[in-house]
Amino acid sequence: MGKELRLMKGNEAFAEAVIRDGADGYFGYPITPQSEVMEYLMVEKPYEKTGMVVLQAESEVAAINMLYGGAGCGKKVLTSSSSPGMSLMHEGISYLAGSELPCIIMDAMRGGPGLGTIQPGQADYFQVTKGGGHGDYRLIVLAPASVQEMYDFVEISFDLAFKYRNPVIVLTDGAIGQMMEKVYIGEQKVRLTEEEIKEKYPWATLGKTPDRERNIITSLDLDPYRHERHNIKLQKKYKEIEKNEVRYEELNCDDADYIIVAYGTSARISQKAMDIAREKGIKVGIFRPISLWPFPKKALRQLSERVKGILAVEMSAGQMVEDIRMHSVETTPVEHYGRMGGVIPTPNEIVDIIENTFVKS
Amino acid sequence: MSDTIIKEQIFKPENIVYKKTDLMTDNVLSYCPGCGHGTAHRILMEVIDEMGLQSKTIGIAPVGCSVLAYEFMNVDMQQAAHGRAPALATAIKRLLPDKTVFSYQGDGDLAAIGTAETIHACNRGENFTVIFVNNGIYGMTGGQMAPTTLEGMKSSTSPYGRDSQTMGHPLKMTELVAQLPGTYYVTRQAVHTPAAVRKAKKAIRKAIELQQQKVGMTFVEVVSNCNSGWKMTPVDSNKWMVENMFPFYPLGDIKVDGKLVKEV
Missing domain, CATH: 3.40.50.920 (Rossmann fold)
Structure with a gap:
């Protein structure tokens, strides 16, 4: 736990943690009750401090696919949204899971269905734990219950995302995002260089060099038997996650x-x-x-x-x-x-x- | 002395009159014989090769006939969800501004489901290159009507011809994006004759060169045939393209150095 103590909203703590953890890019679309995340990032100008990219996309659909592009290059990327926006993102999330790309997606749940309400809800549980998009895949889902956890779960989520090459959902809600509590802030981490990314993530598309074959990021395989083997590999990974990554209090x-x-x-x-x-x-x-x-x-x-x-x-x-x-x-x-x-x-x-x-x- | 010529006698450097670029893999192209995609792939890869950019290039494949572009292009590639290639390319170029990034998309992908991503990437002036292959039809799914299908043109979902009153008008995406301040170079080319191929390659080279200067979006449309989808022989389809597609989608530069050079 960090030494610097601040009074912050959950959404702000999450955004600060993103900068401090050395994230490379945030791509988002405004939606209540989590808009403070992008607002905070735009005010803080991390692109001047750490070189982190912050971009407001034209839709949640574009934002999640921006994550795909960035994650495919081995970059630490994330987005945040709320229930109706999450529904739009689940197509992209299925592709991210299929292509085994690491990223964080924060969902500040609100009451549904449909446009529902902007007040807190927890009715996206099925969507994120059972599926949401098409195909057999799993998402790691962490649920913070305090502003401190909104901060701490960013580092944990990025670590899990890259360890397993899998999207991680931080499942929170309007109340946790909007409430203010004291929060301990950690040290500023340095973003990985391109050389470090090449070393750590040899699968990343950073340009084909003579020492290796071209890297391809795709979820497509038209050969059903080969594609079944890919699915079996994914299921093995999920079993491994189930064995190692259970958290409760x-x-x-x-x-x-x-x-x-x-x-x-x-x-x-x-x-x-x-x-x-x-x-x-x-x-x-x-x-x-x-x-x-x-x-x-x-x-x-x-x-x-x-x-x-x-x-x-x-x-x-x-x-x-x-x-x-x-x-x-x-x-x-x-x-x-x-x-x-x-x-x-x-x-x-x-x-x-x-x-x-x-x-x- | 035998009259049989062995392979080794032919494959000598002095005998080579044409060699495909190493940036095209040896995988057999999945495109129908007569289709323009193979040529468009080749000239794009030739440009990347000639400019020495292989180790800096990241390409985005779409959904559609060219979904498997990564099987043929020997550069690092990502395959995007339908229509989302410009979103991927945006993030990649923002995160890695010194890379050369291109999306390769068909008309169904770019002009229908991906309209928003296309317009907004162009409008933000993202510094990547779009290669837009327009054959007026959904080829991969079996010849359905595309947003670019001409008025009266038959497809499997407009079997009596496209009726603009009920099916909408063919969309000129290239003219549309040329009007946005974020685009710097916008052109329409074709690959049906050797002369057209040379011109198209020059246009792609220009786009990739401009990308290095980070001046904004560079956008190259390639009007192409779909002999399978149009249900014609390759020769007839090219003839039909010249007579019908080109009058509606006229070839040539639309925007140069950030300025419109044609009325749109």
């Missing part, structure tokens, strides 16, 4: 009778609910998946064996709850509490649900 789970499973804003609100419940003598703990994909299934299963009930709290009609049900023991009841359309649940609502569904029954 447990709060007061050791003595808990009931646990709330929630991520992002819902997890923050659930913390308050946990405190209220504990004051009432109800032993509530929180299981917070940080990597939504790979989902922390093993840890959840073990926990589900020890508790009397699980409550999924999401700002959706119930999406992550499907994964929770799939990975909990059948004898432990799993309930869901969700608010939709941009409504944020209150701690007391959550406590009432725990009391009425589990404690009183």
Whole structure:
């Protein structure tokens, strides 16, 4: 953790982290509630400080394909958007996954479907963890629950993206993006030189030199058997990610009778609910998946064996709850509490649900 | 002494009258015999070769007949989603301003699904080169109507001829982008005769040279035939192209040194 302390919005912390981590390019299109990311970058002029490119694209469709071009050259590139914009980007994300290109896509979710609302939501869970675009592919999905995590997850996400040559989604929402908290800022990293990129990422298209064959970045293969082998290779990579990259946090789970499973804003609100419940003598703990994909299934299963009930709290009609049900023991009841359309649940609502569904029954 | 001439006797440096550039791979072209794509590929690669730019060049292949351009062009290449080549090229050139970047796109890719990316890359004055091969049809998917299909022209989705009242008018993308301040050199060429090939190559060379000066978008349209899609022999299709395509898509420079040289 860095030493410099600042008071920042989640979106600003994310943007600052991008500069500090030595990113090469940001390509984006304005959409509420994450427009501060590009605004912050334009004000900070990283192109003067680090040489980072910041470009406002003509659409989310163009922005995600700019990421494809930049990532194909081994550059650290990213974009940020919100739910309706993400839907437009998922075509490009499928191509990025198919061509195995590293990048970060931040999704500040808002209530849907359609244009929905500009208030926070968590209804893009299915879209980013199960697919979104066409074809068999997976995205690494990290869900920050604080402004500090908005900052810290940039470095983690770039590292994962390049380690596995895979797009990483930072799945957040309007509340985390807009709220202000103190955040520790890290040191400024130096951007990689072209020679360093050539050394580290020999697949990058930086110009064919006599010492190697030409590099091709493509997701196309018209030979089905060869293309199946490519798919098998991708699936192996995803298995490897599932083995190595599970992240979660447990709060007061050791003595808990009931646990709330929630991520992002819902997890923050659930913390308050946990405190209220504990004051009432109800032993509530929180299981917070940080990597939504790979989902922390093993840890959840073990926990589900020890508790009397699980409550999924999401700002959706119930999406992550499907994964929770799939990975909990059948004898432990799993309930869901969700608010939709941009409504944020209150701690007391959550406590009432725990009391009425589990404690009183 | 035997009359049989062996290969080694022919393949001598003094016997070589023509040699393909090393920047074209030995892969067999996937294009139909008679199609202009192969020639357009070759002259582009000859220019990159002659200018000594192979190690600095990154090309973008589109979706369509030339989707496999990376199989034939011996330079680093990326294959873009349908219509998005200018977005890829924009990022690459912004991140690596000293590279030579080109997109190679057909009319369905550039003038329909990729209209926004094309217009905005041109309008921002991105410093890369667009090679736009216009044959007035979707070749790869089997000869459907393209935005560039001429009025009255038959295709599999305009089987009775394009009716502009219900199907829209053919789109002159090159004239359109020439009007944007971000374009510096805009020209329309063809590759149906040796003279046209020489001219087209000169235009591509000029575009790639201007790209080194970072003066803005350089845009070369190549009007070409699609004998399969047009359902003609290669010879007939070239004749048809001269008689029908060229009057609507006239050859020649449209914008030179950032100034329009033709009324558009």
